[in-house]
Amino acid sequence: MTKTDGELVLVERAKNGDVKAFEDLIKITSSRIYNLGLRLLHNKEDAADIMQETYIAAYENLPKFKGDSSFSTWLYRIATNFALMKMRKEKGRKISEERLKEISRHLYDTTFTDWSESPVDHLKKQELKEVLDKAIESLPPKYRSVFVLHDIEGLPIAEVAEILSISKGAVKTRSHRSRLYLREKLSEYFKGSGVKNLMRV
């Protein structure tokens, strides 16, 4: 029996009121859902809330789950929607979509320095983490969700499109713009403009 088949058997049992089967589904999938929340919201409390809201909504909506997608994809969709609602209420400044488009249109005028082999000691790693986290947080929600699902969770483009109910083309565009923007932020860091300057969006 494959992992997905196993999940489907548990889903059928849960649909028939077997709460223990649903708990087994939580056991199998909770690490992915909790970490998705952490990666999207950078906050343990929010990740825990997203996880709880996701499983309650999933349990209530189990009769609507027809198995057109895998159970995990369906859960990812619910969790991402809850996270998007939270992200839209965030107060921090976001980079504008216009600027993201501009980066993907005009950055090519600049010369690129290859910092990919630069030595990174422990202190630098901490700074880099700060710079990257801040930059990811400053991405508008619809870009951040694509970046996290595709580049951090490692989901294929088609699955990200399904989770977010957008076209594959839109996933590719948002992913490319996000990558270029984050790369630019790290380039600024390696050019030595200092962490303080980079904290500004």
Next chain:
Amino acid sequence: MNRHCSCEEIYRMLSEYIDDEIDSLMKEMMEEHIRECERCLSLLHTIEKTLSFSREIHRRKNVPQRVVERVYYEIRIRYRR
């Protein structure tokens, strides 16, 4: 191969190249260009490094047991038959 890639094309299509979302002919043309162009090679390396850093700092963490227990509890009290 008759056609060559420009730097602009590389810049526009690099993500699709990284994701292996282009056909083999385009892939070959891009690789031919990247081999010869230091700027595009730097761009490729730095995007790949950006992605590997991002994955590294977001390594999966264990779910605290109390968080899982809280979810079990909520489900049990709401849906116990």
